[in-house]
Amino acid sequence: MSKNILITGASRGIGFQTAITLCKKGHNVLALARSGQQLEELKEHCRNENHIPETFVFDIVTGDYNKLTEFVTGRFGKLDGIINNAGLLINKPFEEMTGDDFDKIFQVNVKSIFSITRNLMQLMNRGSHIVNISSMGGFQGSAKFPGLSLYSAAKGAVAILSEAMAVELKEQGISVNALALGAVQTEMLAQAFPGYKAPLQPEEMAGFIADFVLSGHRFFNGKILPVSSSNP
Numbered sequence: 001m002s003k004n005i006l007i008t009g010a011s012r013g014i015g016f017q018t019a020i021t022l023c024k025k026g027h028n029v030l031a032l033a034r035s036g037q038q039l040e041e042l043k044e045h046c047r048n049e050n051h052i053p054e055t056f057v058f059d060i061v062t063g064d065y066n067k068l069t070e071f072v073t074g075r076f077g078k079l080d081g082i083i084n085n086a087g088l089l090i091n092k093p094f095e096e097m098t099g100d101d102f103d104k105i106f107q108v109n110v111k112s113i114f115s116i117t118r119n120l121m122q123l124m125n126r127g128s129h130i131v132n133i134s135s136m137g138g139f140q141g142s143a144k145f146p147g148l149s150l151y152s153a154a155k156g157a158v159a160i161l162s163e164a165m166a167v168e169l170k171e172q173g174i175s176v177n178a179l180a181l182g183a184v185q186t187e188m189l190a191q192a193f194p195g196y197k198a199p200l201q202p203e204e205m206a207g208f209i210a211d212f213v214l215s216g217h218r219f220f221n222g223k224i225l226p227v228s229s230s231n232p
Helices: 013-024 036-045 065-075 099-123 149-172 187-192 202-218
Strands: 004-007 028-033 054-057 079-084 124-135 174-181 224-227
Touching (some): 004 013, 013 202, 028 036, 054 065, 065 099, 079 202, 099 149, 174 202
Parallel strands (some): 004 028, 028 054, 079 124, 124 174, 174 224
16 A cells, blocks of 8 residues: 655655655655755656655745645645655864854754654654654764764754654654664765765665655654664
């Protein structure tokens, strides 16, 4: 049975590949991103698949959530899953970080999850699953790296927010988990660790995330799961 899955940050990297993977599996995808051009490229990649994703150009920080809710209602009616994948990384020594850097990092990585969930939770079916994409940098006790202090702190906040959301949304039949991803060969990884070659490609991690949003909530709720084979 086809599921209706919304993905943020779907214009590149893991979000882009996860949208493709879910379409290949025959599911209905709503892909959100700020870049209309990259969303069109996503649709082109799916022309020969079972489904072509619906796309919506949307800024998760400044966008009109009433319009997003109307779009989701009109296209899908209800959702079975949300993958909060959008993220922002600023690689800068702590002493050079500014208050503006702090606000941007936490708005994109943390507040957007609150905003997406708070506005769309009434459209989610019982038995649906929210997957918040965190990072090993935000996993307690993991190795930390210079220049990534605020990014790691924000991803740590995502982990705790996910635990709390699972409790808050349990009565509505909505499960919430966080995946703390390790190194995947994306543009963001190259920004964080220039020259480093990750052991996994985006399409490989996308396969795991796609399967997890569809069935992971049968086994987990309110959990922060490390998904890493390397350090970083």
